[in-house]
Amino acid sequence: MTEPRWLDEPEQRAWRSLMTMQDGLSEFLDRQLRTRCGLSDADYQVLAHLSEAPEGRLRPFELGGLLRWEKSRLSQHLGRMENRDLVTRERCLTDQRGAVVVIAPRGRDLIEVAAPQHVADVRSALIDHLTPAELRTLTTIGDKVRKRLAELEREQLDREQ
């Protein structure tokens, strides 16, 4: 086995910086949402996607794709949100096997209160402190990683076949 290529100093700094930012941002945004609206970050993501969909309705596979969540995680989370009157699950009329997730009135009310505060938090912790060039670089880096992860996933699937 060849000697691993450990990260050099600038690589290490960039990687740690990203990890710390990631943890710090998630923790901060999640705490703000919980304190103000009683929503977790995961609840917020679900409600945000549903509220942007036509009539506040999405098929579970569409919602799971947008959130990039696995089926079992989505189903468990939706169950808990249904118990809290944030969403409802209906049978799909055009496909007997399927179901539709619908934003409930209480979910709609909460996301409408939460969204302006959430965007103010995102600005206050991150966006308002970045230059236009930094915003562009962040977008570029994110796009590179997304493409790369998709490639790695395809390679993995090919190996499994």
Add this chain to the structure above:
Amino acid sequence: MTEPRWLDEPEQRAWRSLMTMQDGLSEFLDRQLRTRCGLSDADYQVLAHLSEAPEGRLRPFELGGLLRWEKSRLSQHLGRMENRDLVTRERCLTDQRGAVVVIAPRGRDLIEVAAPQHVADVRSALIDHLTPAELRTLTTIGDKVRKRLAELEREQLDREQ
């Protein structure tokens, strides 16, 4: 209440790009660790910090500070890791109230196998695809956000007093 300042197009793109990268990277790295070594990303972080500490020992508050985890989360996670023979918890000799977390031989073996593969994954998904300028910008953005989050935390504490 004033109209919220929604994100404009480049801001939205940067924010979504960061969120997607964050989710994708965590999921990928966590899956790789689990499949290859039976470690979660959280286990890996704990073992990495302990293995770098003198004699593989840290006080819980030191470990919690490095991980940026709350006390209850740390204590629960260490309990599960202790059951799996990855760490042990000892009484501290110099401070009767305290305890020390120590990396166990099995934890040491696993992190030594996991670390070279983990760094290869980090390179393969992210680091090897960034230019030196992108690495620098990522470090700068992370540093800005860390400082900003610390400020926001101080403001919060001041308000609570």
